[in-house]
Amino acid sequence: MKDKVAVKDDVTVGVVSRTTGHTTQNETSKDKVYFFDTTLRDGEQSPGVSLQTPEKIEIAQSLARMGVDVIEAGFPAASPGDFEAVAAIANTVKGCTVAGLARANKADIEKTAEALAGAEHSRLHVFIATSDIHLEYKLKKTREEVIETVKDCLAFAAGKFDEIEFSAEDASRTDMDYLSEVFSVAIEGGATILNVPDTVGYMTPMEFAGKIRYLKEHVRGIEKAIISVHCHDDLGMANANTLAAIEAGARQVECTVNGLGERAGNVGIEEVVMALKTRRDIYGVDVDIDTKQFTRVSHLVSRLTGMVVPPNKAIVGANAFAHESGIHQHGVLSNPTTYEIMTPESVGAEKSAIVLGKHSGKHAFVDHLVRLGFTVDDSKIPDLFTKFKSLADRKKQIFDEDIIALVMDMIDHEKAVEVVHHHYHSDEQGYAYADVRLKTPEGIREDAAVGDGAVDASLKAAERALGKPISLKDFQVRAVTSGKDALGEVMLKVEYEGKLYHGRAIHTDIITSSVNAYVNAINSIYFAKAITTNAEEA
Numbered sequence: 001m002k003d004k005v006a007v008k009d010d011v012t013v014g015v016v017s018r019t020t021g022h023t024t025q026n027e028t029s030k031d032k033v034y035f036f037d038t039t040l041r042d043g044e045q046s047p048g049v050s051l052q053t054p055e056k057i058e059i060a061q062s063l064a065r066m067g068v069d070v071i072e073a074g075f076p077a078a079s080p081g082d083f084e085a086v087a088a089i090a091n092t093v094k095g096c097t098v099a100g101l102a103r104a105n106k107a108d109i110e111k112t113a114e115a116l117a118g119a120e121h122s123r124l125h126v127f128i129a130t131s132d133i134h135l136e137y138k139l140k141k142t143r144e145e146v147i148e149t150v151k152d153c154l155a156f157a158a159g160k161f162d163e164i165e166f167s168a169e170d171a172s173r174t175d176m177d178y179l180s181e182v183f184s185v186a187i188e189g190g191a192t193i194l195n196v197p198d199t200v201g202y203m204t205p206m207e208f209a210g211k212i213r214y215l216k217e218h219v220r221g222i223e224k225a226i227i228s229v230h231c232h233d234d235l236g237m238a239n240a241n242t243l244a245a246i247e248a249g250a251r252q253v254e255c256t257v258n259g260l261g262e263r264a265g266n267v268g269i270e271e272v273v274m275a276l277k278t279r280r281d282i283y284g285v286d287v288d289i290d291t292k293q294f295t296r297v298s299h300l301v302s303r304l305t306g307m308v309v310p311p312n313k314a315i316v317g318a319n320a321f322a323h324e325s326g327i328h329q330h331g332v333l334s335n336p337t338t339y340e341i342m343t344p345e346s347v348g349a350e351k352s353a354i355v356l357g358k359h360s361g362k363h364a365f366v367d368h369l370v371r372l373g374f375t376v377d378d379s380k381i382p383d384l385f386t387k388f389k390s391l392a393d394r395k396k397q398i399f400d401e402d403i404i405a406l407v408m409d410m411i412d413h414e415k416a417v418e419v420v421h422h423h424y425h426s427d428e429q430g431y432a433y434a435d436v437r438l439k440t441p442e443g444i445r446e447d448a449a450v451g452d453g454a455v456d457a458s459l460k461a462a463e464r465a466l467g468k469p470i471s472l473k474d475f476q477v478r479a480v481t482s483g484k485d486a487l488g489e490v491m492l493k494v495e496y497e498g499k500l501y502h503g504r505a506i507h508t509d510i511i512t513s514s515v516n517a518y519v520n521a522i523n524s525i526y527f528a529k530a531i532t533t534n535a536e537e538a
């Protein structure tokens, strides 16, 4: 037995789930916006996307965890695969309503009821087109025939689902008096959610809001139903149209993760939710979505569908919290609110990124040097910054290694420590001996060590010669040329007094490369300290 929808005068109090006791969507608070996610149905209609049942279950579970109110799991009558996926989700995903799409005919509705039989809370989403264009060229039905079809199919669906949503496909291009009549008939037939799709993304925000207001005034029994909107992005206005509809009184949003969907896609859940939350001062509505899961769910959907998220996509794009230009970087470093209206943490993204490039300024450059472990004297900055700018003009992307190389190059010209002598010997068992003599500001220092291999012995000997507690933290070696005489590049990091310092060197002998890289790291310690001393003296 399905639970009954109890109707009050001003609000519709809906079904309380039989197994969990959670109140589902029909309990309308004027202030709550419900989220109906159709990633698995309209989202899968994105050209090139095809998901297998286990992938759909994984996405559905993530959506439920994120707090969506309804998951449209598929279109059961479309194929055996879709039927199987909807049934599997209905049986396994709990804590939210599971919906299945059906055309306005008995066979589709029957299949949907079968697929949703195991759902904790089931919703039939039945649709039929109402615009004259669709009636004439596609359905080949008159307006009256469509109304009769709506009546028949709702009568057939009655009692088979916990609730029924009716969609008037291409509603936004439908004559408004006729649309009002179709929706009135749908309410009389038992639909408690009326969806107003902008199927072809034709609306403008004010126009769409006007249509929602018109429906509120002209549909009989509208106070018993929730108005839903389903916006496509053909003109890039899906989010603006959705938000305008919410301002006009719509309380369910149909959306997809990453804005997937037919053609240019549906409105992205992440965009609507963050607009409602960030501009609560304007919209004043409640949203029960855990926004911290947006980035993770976006990555999951992108990976499983193969639909890459453009870097500049709002909220979940890789650049959504990245700052490249100097003026912005300076602002963000002083206070992120200068250029960020949401925190990256609020959508589960990593902290804001300051990306060094040709538009960066000195503030960001110096901040980056400090984060890389360099303590750079003010007097050195102009020269380093000029070199960085000319490199950035030539290179699309600047990596940490490029910055390190710039600093190392400067250090190379001001070496505090130099290798005067380095000798090593190792045997086939890996036993090695090395001795190292260094010229340091404190005079000639030398020592010897044994180690596990020639690199280990040589670096230990150098550390002993310096007599400072410097520990090796990272060591990477790669061939930069090929052949017998290949050049070996060593990049390493050492830690001294809690800070990391980088060293890099290239040589045909990898052991020599290692000692030189180590000494270069030591030089950056001296460099940093000497500069600090100079700065303190000044």
Ligand SMILES: CC(=O)SCCNC(=O)CCNC(=O)[C@H](O)C(C)(C)COP(=O)(O)OP(=O)(O)OC[C@H]1O[C@@H](n2cnc3c(N)ncnc32)[C@H](O)[C@@H]1OP(=O)(O)O
Residues within 6 Å of the ligand: 042, 045, 075, 077, 078, 079, 102, 103, 104, 105, 127, 128, 129, 138, 139, 169, 199, 262
């Ligand atoms: C706006 C939207 O996103 S609507 C959802 C769109 N999604 C899909 O179409 C994905 C799944 N679709 C499919 O797999 C197939 O189209 C099926 C299985 C549903 C139907 O396949 P077929 O029987 O081969 O029909 P086909 O797709 O060629 O044409 C659609 C038929 O449904 C009819 N139809 C379309 N919408 C509706 C509707 N809402 N209610 C009743 N009938 C409808 C059309 O008039 C046409 O009928 P006809 O075969 O008698 O001419």
Ligand SMILES: CC(C)C(=O)C(=O)O
Residues within 6 Å of the ligand: 042, 101, 127, 167, 168, 169, 170, 195, 197, 198, 199, 200, 230, 232
């Ligand atoms: C099935 C309906 C709601 C749809 O996807 C549309 O009209 O875009």
Ligand SMILES: [Mg+2]
Residues within 6 Å of the ligand: 042, 197, 199, 230, 232, 261, 262
């Ligand atoms: Mg659609």
